[in-house]
Amino acid sequence: MSEVSLQHGMARQMAASQSMQAGMQILQASALELKQLLRHALETNPMLEELPDASPEALEDGPDGDAWNEREDGWNEFTPEGRPSAEAAARRDFMYESVVAPESLKTHLTDQAQHSALTGRARDALFLLIDALDDRGFLTESPQELEERECFSMRDMEEALDVLRGMDPPGVGAADLRDSLLIQLEQRGLKRSLAFRLVKRCWRELAAHKYEEAARLLDVEPEAVAEALEVIRSLTPDPGCAYAPGGNPHLLPDVIVEEGPSGGLDVVLTSEYLPRLSMNERYMELMAESSGSRELRQYLRKAFREGQELLRALDMRQETVLRLARAIVRRQEDFFRFGPSRLKAMGMEEVAEEMGVHVSTVSRACRDKYLLCKWGMKELRAFFSAGVPAEGGASLGGAGAEAVASGAVQELMRRLIAEEDSSKPLSDARLAAALQEQGVNIARRTVAKYREQMKILPASLRRGI
Numbered sequence: 001m002s003e004v005s006l007q008h009g010m011a012r013q014m015a016a017s018q019s020m021q022a023g024m025q026i027l028q029a030s031a032l033e034l035k036q037l038l039r040h041a042l043e044t045n046p047m048l049e050e051l052p053d054a055s056p057e058a059l060e061d062g063p064d065g066d067a068w069n070e071r072e073d074g075w076n077e078f079t080p081e082g083r084p085s086a087e088a089a090a091r092r093d094f095m096y097e098s099v100v101a102p103e104s105l106k107t108h109l110t111d112q113a114q115h116s117a118l119t120g121r122a123r124d125a126l127f128l129l130i131d132a133l134d135d136r137g138f139l140t141e142s143p144q145e146l147e148e149r150e151c152f153s154m155r156d157m158e159e160a161l162d163v164l165r166g167m168d169p170p171g172v173g174a175a176d177l178r179d180s181l182l183i184q185l186e187q188r189g190l191k192r193s194l195a196f197r198l199v200k201r202c203w204r205e206l207a208a209h210k211y212e213e214a215a216r217l218l219d220v221e222p223e224a225v226a227e228a229l230e231v232i233r234s235l236t237p238d239p240g241c242a243y244a245p246g247g248n249p250h251l252l253p254d255v256i257v258e259e260g261p262s263g264g265l266d267v268v269l270t271s272e273y274l275p276r277l278s279m280n281e282r283y284m285e286l287m288a289e290s291s292g293s294r295e296l297r298q299y300l301r302k303a304f305r306e307g308q309e310l311l312r313a314l315d316m317r318q319e320t321v322l323r324l325a326r327a328i329v330r331r332q333e334d335f336f337r338f339g340p341s342r343l344k345a346m347g348m349e350e351v352a353e354e355m356g357v358h359v360s361t362v363s364r365a366c367r368d369k370y371l372l373c374k375w376g377m378k379e380l381r382a383f384f385s386a387g388v389p390a391e392g393g394a395s396l397g398g399a400g401a402e403a404v405a406s407g408a409v410q411e412l413m414r415r416l417i418a419e420e421d422s423s424k425p426l427s428d429a430r431l432a433a434a435l436q437e438q439g440v441n442i443a444r445r446t447v448a449k450y451r452e453q454m455k456i457l458p459a460s461l462r463r464g465i
Contacts, residue, residue: 022309022310022313023309023312023313023316023317024364025037026310026313026314026317027313027316027317027320027361027364027365028364028365028367028368029317029368030252030367030368030369031252031253031254031270031273031368031369031370032252033368034274034314034317035273035274035275038274038275038277038310038314039275041277041307041310042275042277045303045306045307045310046280046283046300046303047279047280047283047284047300047303047304047306047307048277048278048279048280048307048310049277049278049279049280050275050276050277050278051276051277051278104243105133105135105137105169105172105239105240105243106130106131106133108168108169108243109130109133109164109167109172110127110130112167112168113126113127113130113163113167116163118159118160118163120156121152121153121156122156122159122160123160124152124156125146125150125152125156125157125159125160125161126160126163126164128146128150128152128160129143129146129157129160129161129164129173130164132146133172133173133240134240135240136238136239136240136241136455137169137171137172137173137174137180137238137239137240138172138174138175138176138180139173139174139175142175143157143158143161144157161173165183166187169236169239169240169242170183170184170187170188170236170239171183171184171235171236171239172239172240174239177237178199178203180235180237180239181199181232181235181237182196182199182200184235184236184239185199185231185235190231193228193231194218194220194224194225194227194228195228195229195231195232197218198214198218198225198228198229198232199232201217201218202214202217202218205217206229206232206460206461207458207460208460209459209460209463211225211226211229229461229463232461233457233461233462237455237456237457237461238455241455252270252273252370253270253370253371253372253377254269254270254321254325254369254370254371254380255267255268255269255270255321255322255325255369255370255371255372255380256268256270256371256372256373257325257329257336257371257372257373258373258374259337265329265333265336265337267322267325267326267329269318269321269322269325270372271318277307277310277311277314279304279307279308279311283300283303283304284304286300287300287301287304317365320355320357320361320365321365321369323355324351324355324362324365324366324380325371325380327351327354327355328346328351328371328380328383331344331346331351332344332346332383335375335383336373336374336375339375339411340375340407340408340411341408341411341412341415342408343383343385343404343405343407343408343411344404344405344408345385345404345405345406346383346384346385346405347384348362348363348366348384351384365380366379366380366381366384367381369381382407383405385405385406385407404440406450409435409440409442409450410450410453410454412435412438412440413431413435413447413450413451413454413456414454414456416431416434416435417431417456417462420462422462422463423463424463425459425462425463426459427458427459428444428445428447428448428451428458428459429444429447431444431447431451432444432446432447435447
């Protein structure tokens with residue numbers, strides 16, 4: 001093989017690799033990331049232009065002609081005058097009215113840290129501690145571990161931790177639930193109260209419902225313990241619950257699922273947020289001319305190839321997300337009609353097989369993609385879970401032996417806890433038994449894990465005396 005042929009072959013492989021990487025980047029981009037990518041392409045590639053309107057006539061001049069215009073993804077829902085149709089406008093209004101955009105916990109804390117009186121390394125330690133918090137507001141690593149790894153002095157770390165624990169919301173910066181409750185009580189000025197002493201000295205007794213023993217250890221009357229428990233129940237087990245876990249205050253749904261006039265479930269891509277791209281005819285003519293600068297023609301040809309690849313990748317991305325959403329809706333129809341308790345276990349492998357793609361494609365298509373339905377905004381990835389074996393039951397909609405998704409099990413747990421007798425709250429073992437009566441075989445330790453994920457207190461702290 002000649003050196004020239006080898007160089008041409010390597011160049012083709014590199015171009016194919018770059019094209020594949022660009023396609024994967026577009027596929028796994030979130031709605032906002034994709035919008036930014038397309039805006040950047042418009043600014044840097046002269047071959048690309050944004051269509052002045054979104055009428056069907058303008059879309060006919062897109063990269064694939066009629067095929068571009070035949071897609072059922074919501075790009076064509078405009079009147080001939082270029083205005084959104086009534087149906088599209090109603091869906092868009094529903095979308096924006098349904099999206100709640102709280103700030104993230106870390107953003108909220110960072111804003112407070114910017115105005116703290118700390119300086120130097122102590123200030124740096126404060127930002128490090130904030131970054132080490134989980135979604136609940138608890139530290140994922142101890143200050144000692146962070147101090148050793150990041151080379152801070154323990155004095156700076158303790159000073160920063162003291163400031164963090166005085167921030168809003170109360171209870172952040174704790175090592176665990178017990179620590180968080182103590183912080184909240186101290187912020188309320190109750191450090192000398194019986195409630196504080198109960199949490200600090202009788203945590204095991206509280207967890208075991210041994211209230212009389214706790215009263216004996218603290219040398220107080222049982223009635224005083226009952227009053228202190230009411231104060232403890234008024235605290236939050238999850239300081240970060242009011243803040244968006246993802247930290248993205250501008251979530252946009254990629255797909256809307258609604259019940260159509262015939263009773264079927266319609267799946268529509270929300271593409272109104274994207275700029276509509278086309279190839280610039282003036283530059284295409286200039287590229288085709290034999291006269292003029294050779295360097296200019298080569299530059300335009302390169303821009304033309306990159307523009308075509310971008311449009312193909314965008315079209316493929318939209319088609320893949322739409323096919324994935326339709327596959328999810330087909331397999332999870334009971335969820336969309338009846339609610340979260342009817343969510344079924346589903347693996348990415350089975351959906352990938354149905355779509356005829358690799359499982360990695362499904363994983364990338366799920367990344368940061370959201371679906372809006374009457375049950376709220378749902379991440380596509382949330383529809384995939386291994387699930388729990390089920391034997392059927394009325395509450396499961398007669399699911400037979402089909403596995404139930406963990407989200408559906410949590411919904412059943414939430415319902416059981418909401419209906420429990422507050423004087424005799426359901427322990428994790430009794431919750432497991434109640435779920436088994438409804439056809440869900442689940443271990444007590446799994447119930448405890450799900451309860452903690454739902455930020456629900458243990459029975460000992462839910463009990464009313």
